[in-house]
Amino acid sequence: MRWINRQPGPGGRLALGALPFVLLGLAYLAGSALRLAEDPNDKLLPALTSLAAAVDLMAFTPDRRTGEYLLWTDTAASLLRLGAGLGLSAVLALAVGMAAGLLPLARAALAPLVAFVSMVPPLALLPVLFILLGLGETSKIALIVIGVAPILIRDLAMTAQAIPREQIVKAETLSASTWLIGLHVVLPQVAPRLIDGLRLQLGPAFLFLIAAEAISADSGLGYRSFLVRRYLSMDIIFPYVAWITLLAVLMDLGLALIRRRLFPWAELERAR
Amino acid sequence: MTALTIDRVWKEYGDQIVLEDIRLDIAPRSFVARVGPSGCGKSTCLRMLLGQETPTRGRILLDGAPLPAEPGPDRGVVYQRYSVFPHLTVLGNVMLGPEMAANRLTGRARGPARRAIADRARALLAEMDLRLALSNTRHPLDPATGPVPAPEAAMDRIHDIPAEKPWSGIVRKGQTLIIIDSYGRQAIDTIFYNARDFGERYSNQDTMRENGVACIGGGCASSRPWGG
Incomplete structure (x- = not known):
């Protein structure tokens, strides 16, 4: 079947929609882990734990x-x-x-x-x-x-x-x-x-x-x-x-x- | 009773002559049908009768007085399409006119007056076989509502226009119709009817005359729809 005629199913639509978000999240986590491994005091891409701590502090x-x-x-x-x-x-x-x-x-x-x-x-x-x-x-x-x-x-x-x-x-x-x-x-x-x-x-x-x-x-x-x-x-x-x-x-x-x-x-x- | 005189009317847009020297006296209670191809000036003439446009030359008289320069409740219109209010239910569409007449500030009648208008509107719709629409909640664009021109015709008929042959049948076909009539009066005066053709039911002038339709001008030339 031609690509222009391929339709995602209901599950597929959800998965395709979520995919970019997941990829972005993974990219962030990987980048954060890499930078923090190099310098534990790095502030540019904080780890999830620091983000959670900041949310707790502010909210x-x-x-x-x-x-x-x-x-x-x-x-x-x-x-x-x-x-x-x-x-x-x-x-x-x-x-x-x-x-x-x-x-x-x-x-x-x-x-x-x-x-x-x-x-x-x-x-x-x-x-x-x-x-x-x-x-x-x-x-x-x-x-x-x-x-x-x-x-x-x-x-x-x-x-x-x-x-x-x-x-x-x-x-x-x-x-x-x-x-x-x-x-x-x-x-x-x-x-x-x-x-x-x-x-x-x-x-x-x-x-x-x-x-x-x-x-x-x-x-x-x-x-x-x-x-x-x-x-x-x-x-x-x-x-x-x-x-x-x-x-x-x-x-x-x-x-x-x-x-x-x-x-x-x-x-x-x-x-x- | 309203007599209409169209006196040497010309309508030009720039160099283009749309209507040329139309002269016509129309007796009260006439049914005037204008038949002709697209672009021959039927709609222009209708807009002038409504007061939406003014003749370039000549004048239009209603009972000897010049036609008001804007549309008003003395001349009703049923369009081919467009003029149903999409935000109102079918019932709301039919009730709008009398409600606006009842209260000039809010445009909404209250209490018994409102109920009376609603009852009349429901009766009209039922008579026009729009029982489906009586759910009150349906909007004109809802496919379940039925043909759009029907509620529109009811909007005008609520002003005590009797359902007389032959136009009650024509109106439902969804053609533009103009009704010269005094607001709220019992008797309808003059009806203008624009159509490219009359379909099977009114295939020729004889059938139309049998049905009480006065036909002016068999066809129309490009700049001379009728009269002249």
Whole structure:
């Protein structure tokens, strides 16, 4: 049989999916063992035992100075910033994106500005934000919003515009006002797309969060990673990276679940 | 009763003339069928009647007054496809119009008013043989729902449009249909019907006349769909 026609079975699919992870893990263990055999004090590729000890220290041992469990305070601080940034972006995207998609006058007024702002590299604005908004939470949340919102806005505006004109006209002939068309025709149809947009923007949102935390913070996942970098503490940085990744994956899955639960009809449309 | 006058209407897109000097008086309660190949201007004419587009020259009068420049509840439309709302169940689709009319802020009726609308919508759907859809939870795109144009026709029929022959049969075939009618009025006024052909049932003008269909223009030339 030709290779293009060979399909993995259910077990085979799982095994093939797991294979790269296993290989990566093995490569790490081998590299770590080799380096540690050469120099027991090597910090670059710590052994599993050191990683476990670091996780225990960060997650399950109270900090000697503050009495806090650092991983959890860091996680709470970061998730709060991320949630605020993404939440604000979502609200902005719904309001501005729908207005630009639905109202030609709003589109004429907003589209050039949004297109312009979405091209500004957000990280280049970080110094400006720190100067204007101070080093506190506001500037970090603002960075996420500036990075994420314009893209969500453009995406939602395009989604709203892509709704078949026939639906809008139909609603008009059923006596709908502009407001009711927005509420009952456009909003429900762009909402699933907003969730998809948020899923795609999780990566950039984490990037902006960690960048802002690395520069100025007193807690947060990015702050801790960059703090312990000074001591080459790979045993802490690796678990933090894995934890951040896991958080992002869980958020992605959670958003996908919400989308399926709230908008089952959107799956039908996707399948068409 | 609504009389429609199409008075020397031209529609041009740049250099291309789509409709040329259309003159037509349509009596109240007419059924006007326009038959012609793709691209002969049927849909353009329909969009102008809806108010989605304006004639380049000439005017369209409804009871002597110029047609409003935007679509409104005085003119209904049943499209070939697209205009079912995919996010609403079939029942929700049929209920949307009356619900929006009931509350201009939320677009949702409450209590007994809502139940009355739901009952009427269910009755309409049952009459249109969409009992499958009465589960309330099914969406129009669900293959189990049935042909899509049917709920759409029900969306318009819920405004007290009686199920009269011959159009109730035609509507289900899934062609674009425009209904000139005052909102909520008991009697339907004028129906425009666009089709490339009428299929077997309305294979020629005689059969159509027997069924009460007024046919204007047998075929249509590329720039002169009917009238002239």
